[in-house]
Amino acid sequence: MSVLVYAESSEGKFKKIAFETVSYGKKVAELLETSLSVVTINANNVSSLSDYGAQKIITVNNDKLNTFNAKAYADVLKQVAEKESANIVIIDSSNNGLYLAPLLAVNLEAGYASNVVEAPSSISPFTVKRKAFSNKAFNTTEIKTDKKVIGLAKNSFGLVENKSTATEETFSPTLTDGDFNINSTSVDKAKGKITIADADIVVSGGRGLKGPENWGMIEELADVLGAATACSKPVSDLGWRPHSEHVGQTGKPVASNLYIAIGISGAIQHLAGINSSKVKVVINNDPEAPFFKAADYGIVGDAFEVVPKLIEKLKEFKAQNT
Amino acid sequence: MKILVCISHVPDTTSKINFTDENSKFDTNGVQFVINPYDEFVLTRAMWFKEKQGASVTVVNVGNATNEPTLRKALAIGADEAIRVNADATDGYFVAKQLAEVVKNGDFDLILAGRESIDYNGGMVPGMLAGILDFNFVNACIGLEVDGNTATVIREIDGGKETLNTNLPLVIGGQKGIVEEKDLRIPNMRGIMMARKKPLSVVEPVSFDATTQSIKFEKPEAKGAVKLIDANNVGELINLLHNEAKVI
Ligand SMILES: Cc1cc2nc3c(=O)[nH]c(=O)nc-3n(C[C@H](O)[C@H](O)[C@H](O)COP(=O)(O)OP(=O)(O)OC[C@H]3O[C@@H](n4cnc5c(N)ncnc54)[C@H](O)[C@@H]3O)c2cc1C
Numbered sequence: 303m304s305v306l307v308y309a310e311s312s313e314g315k316f317k318k319i320a321f322e323t324v325s326y327g328k329k330v331a332e333l334l335e336t337s338l339s340v341v342t343i344n345a346n347n348v349s350s351l352s353d354y355g356a357q358k359i360i361t362v363n364n365d366k367l368n369t370f371n372a373k374a375y376a377d378v379l380k381q382v383a384e385k386e387s388a389n390i391v392i393i394d395s396s397n398n399g400l401y402l403a404p405l406l407a408v409n410l411e412a413g414y415a416s417n418v419v420e421a422p423s424s425i426s427p428f429t430v431k432r433k434a435f436s437n438k439a440f441n442t443t444e445i446k447t448d449k450k451v452i453g454l455a456k457n458s459f460g461l462v463e464n465k466s467t468a469t470e471e472t473f474s475p476t477l478t479d480g481d482f483n484i485n486s487t488s489v490d491k492a493k494g495k496i497t498i499a500d501a502d503i504v505v506s507g508g509r510g511l512k513g514p515e516n517w518g519m520i521e522e523l524a525d526v527l528g529a530a531t532a533c534s535k536p537v538s539d540l541g542w543r544p545h546s547e548h549v550g551q552t553g554k555p556v557a558s559n560l561y562i563a564i565g566i567s568g569a570i571q572h573l574a575g576i577n578s579s580k581v582k583v584v585i586n587n588d589p590e591a592p593f594f595k596a597a598d599y600g601i602v603g604d605a606f607e608v609v610p611k612l613i614e615k616l617k618e619f620k621a622q623n624t
Numbered sequence: 625m626k627i628l629v630c631i632s633h634v635p636d637t638t639s640k641i642n643f644t645d646e647n648s649k650f651d652t653n654g655v656q657f658v659i660n661p662y663d664e665f666v667l668t669r670a671m672w673f674k675e676k677q678g679a680s681v682t683v684v685n686v687g688n689a690t691n692e693p694t695l696r697k698a699l700a701i702g703a704d705e706a707i708r709v710n711a712d713a714t715d716g717y718f719v720a721k722q723l724a725e726v727v728k729n730g731d732f733d734l735i736l737a738g739r740e741s742i743d744y745n746g747g748m749v750p751g752m753l754a755g756i757l758d759f760n761f762v763n764a765c766i767g768l769e770v771d772g773n774t775a776t777v778i779r780e781i782d783g784g785k786e787t788l789n790t791n792l793p794l795v796i797g798g799q800k801g802i803v804e805e806k807d808l809r810i811p812n813m814r815g816i817m818m819a820r821k822k823p824l825s826v827v828e829p830v831s832f833d834a835t836t837q838s839i840k841f842e843k844p845e846a847k848g849a850v851k852l853i854d855a856n857n858v859g860e861l862i863n864l865l866h867n868e869a870k871v872i
């Protein structure tokens with residue numbers, strides 16, 4: 303018996319989310335008094351995973367797996383889980399993780415709990431706490447099957463350094479033609495931009511900004527902070543910003559460390575998507591805006607005056623602190 | 625093309641979330657139920673395939689009789705017929721098993737579902753359904769074209785999008801983008817009248833042991849009051865974010 307984590311990489315590199323998933327896996331392995339194996343697909347520098355508690359690192363290298371393919375990846379993970387006699391497999395909540403986890407669960411005939419935010423509260427019965435009702439509640443769920451797949455919510459467990467000595471081995475999976483019935487023909491990715499999914503800080507603008515021509519200061523603020531940009535739903539519906547920036551209950555979830563909302567009223571559907579962010583700041587000229595009830599810090603003021611001042615002060619702060 | 629649209633019946637996005645029976649059950653008191661928003665997007669796309677490509681559209685829900693108005697609403701939007709699998713939908717794997725039976729019995733070749741239900745936020749039914757049936761599957765779908773047996777699908781990836789080629793039979797987990805917000809269909813009077821006459825059949829579930837079970841719910845801890853910072857003193861915000869919140 304062991305615990306298996308899939309550490310996701312993109313173009314060979316691990317993202318923070320991979321280390322968070324390994325940190326979580328280590329905790330689960332400790333609770334079960336077993337060891338932690340971590341599998342990687344076409345990743346470089348895999349020994350870095352031992353900083354977070356990986357005891358066995360299994361590397362899969364195969365050119366056919368260069369572009370992500372949910373079915374093929376799920377088949378690889380199944381084979382590794384069986385080889386390792388892993389009863390618990392842990393997957394992150396990136397778009398790729400969310401895509402492959404249910405396929406893997408069926409492959410293993412495992413119960414699957416997604417959006418999990420904490421280490422299991424009990425091992426027998428096996429219960430985990432997960433987000434539900436679009437972040438408006440938590441749900442404790444029992445996974446009743448022998449084999450279990452856990453989807454870890456982003457930025458919920460954090461990074462826990464736990465240096466261990468790890469063995470490394472390679473594994474050659476058996477791939478079938480059926481694994482490649484879906485073919486990627488093109489990928490369109492904003493180069494050099496920080497994405498909402500990866501960002502520690504997100505700067506978001508609402509209809510209070512009046513029009514797309516006023517987004518310069520939002521981008522500048524994001525730039526100074528190393529943040530991703532986001533927006534409320536009407537802003538993307540109006541075409542001021544791309545759909546990929548729409549956050550909220552029906553848009554992207556945000557689980558950043560810091561979320562700065564500018565000219566956003568704080569409607570319940572907006573808040574549902576950003577509740578998991580640790581610290582929330584609102585800048586709004588209406589002191590009655592509902593966002594003030596949800597935020598940790600707030601400035602009542604005109605965004606067109608406050609934001610430029612904030613940028614200026616942040617530049618001074620950065621100059622002193624780096 | 626025979627399309628099956630999977631409809632989950634969820635509390636309206638503005639609902640107050642409360643629990644009863646010692647926090648073990650969702651309190652439905654005063655709650656309005658609607659078609660899951662993601663399912664509305666894929667249902668509207670299905671209407672396009674019906675009108676432009678002559679597809680037939682069946683909607684399905686796994687749930688008890690209280691969910692029927694939601695299926696009627698889907699019929700009013702334009703689906704041809706509805707199926708309800710008469711069982712409580714408590715486990716995603718269980719729901720996927722039930723839907724797989726419906727697909728096999730009805731020979732459907734395009735199954736449209738939402739990326740996730742906004743109540744339980746499982747995000748598991750479409751993928752599990754595809755896994756059980758061994759159909760092709762694309763999740764987080766923001767664009768779908770079908771030509772004969774081949775499909776061109778756009779999916780959202782972290783930081784962008786990816787275009788894929790595949791074949792039917794196919795399961796889609798869709799979201800906004802597959803149609804635009806402004807194109808969403810809402811039922812009109814004629815649709816509502818017609819929906820009353822459209823077939824809604826009830827089938828019994830196949831037996832399958834649930835793999836998960838909800839134990840209890842809790843609400844997030846109430847948070848402290850907002851700290852207000854004077855608009856003329858934005859430096860203080862930076863100070864607080866750095867020294868108190870430690871996020872910059
Ligand atoms: C089914 C459903 C799903 C939805 N899903 C989402 C979702 O996922 N995400 C989402 O965001 N919304 C969603 N909505 C919409 C949501 O209800 C709100 O309409 C929306 O969030 C409002 O966007 P906003 O705050 O940008 O605009 P508004 O409500 O127009 O608010 C603008 C704010 O800017 C402030 N303001 C104006 N001028 C200034 C200034 N000069 N300086 C500072 N502040 C200023 C105003 O005081 C106001 O508070 C959904 C709605 C429905 C019905």
Ligand SMILES: Nc1ncnc2c1ncn2[C@@H]1O[C@H](COP(=O)(O)O)[C@@H](O)[C@H]1O
Pocket residue numbers: 629630631632633660662663684685686687713716719736737738739740741742744745746747748749750
């Ligand atoms: N009880 C159900 N009946 C029919 N379809 C469902 C049901 N539950 C979920 N679905 C479909 O699966 C999608 C994802 O749901 P979930 O896995 O519950 O987050 C939904 O958007 C629906 O399309």
